[in-house]
Amino acid sequence: NTVMTQSPTSMFTSVGDRVTMSCKASQNVGINVGWYQQKTGQSPKRLIYWASNRDTGVPDRFTGSGSGTDFTLTISNMQAEDPAIYYCLQHNSYPYTFGAGTKLELK
Amino acid sequence: EVQLVESGGGLVQPGSSLKLSCVASGFTFSSYNMHWIRQAPKKGLEWIALIYYDSSNKYYADSVKGRFTISRDNSKNTLYLEMNSLRSEDTAMYYCANPIAAGMDAWGQGASVTVSS
Numbered sequence: 001n002t003v004m005t006q007s008p009t010s011m012f013t014s015v016g017d018r019v020t021m022s023c024k025a026s027q028n029v030g031i032n033v034g035w036y037q038q039k040t041g042q043s044p045k046r047l048i049y050w051a052s053n054r055d056t057g058v059p060d061r062f063t064g065s066g067s068g069t070d071f072t073l074t075i076s077n078m079q080a081e082d083p084a085i086y087y088c089l090q091h092n093s094y095p096y097t098f099g100a101g102t103k104l105e106l107k
Numbered sequence: 108e109v110q111l112v113e114s115g116g117g118l119v120q121p122g123s124s125l126k127l128s129c130v131a132s133g134f135t136f137s138s139y140n141m142h143w144i145r146q147a148p149k150k151g152l153e154w155i156a157l158i159y160y161d162s163s164n165k166y167y168a169d170s171v172k173g174r175f176t177i178s179r180d181n182s183k184n185t186l187y188l189e190m191n192s193l194r195s196e197d198t199a200m201y202y203c204a205n206p207i208a209a210g211m212d213a214w215g216q217g218a219s220v221t222v223s224s
Contacts, residue, residue, distance in 0.1 A: 046212035096154040
């Protein structure tokens, strides 16, 4: 099975900061990766599909990049509404697998 | 508006069975592969099952293979998850979702399943 390793596990940021989080796949998954945001008490919401395509309505401060085994989600200008847990998901091979998540909090 | 509404969750004893339903609206359900994803309390997301749009293929996570069955009824716009031989580690919020399709991301509000004696 493909293991998705996210880092860091958690991080504290300030409004206006540039935030970068990583997702590494244990084998080549092409661009078959999505990024999901889950705020407390809510269902997840996808931000990025196919590694770098922003979903409709997602602010352009969210950017996904990468291919193969290394993927990155960047928030260019952290906002007060962005604290959440962020997950990556590979859908290249079965079973699909999520990373363990990166918890993003405000200082 | 795309909507997915799960039902059928509850408190059950270990070893028992439960069937979840998910009614879809706002999109052409019969054209999309559908998934079940779960989240144990205070834990991360776990993908558990996928069914193709025409039910021709089904895939499962190792943790539920042989115990859970995903199915769908396109005439009713409904996705199902039949869960047998339930264990305490199956306690989770179960989400019906379409998390992969380009241009459309959809998640239900979740159905809570608690397995406890």
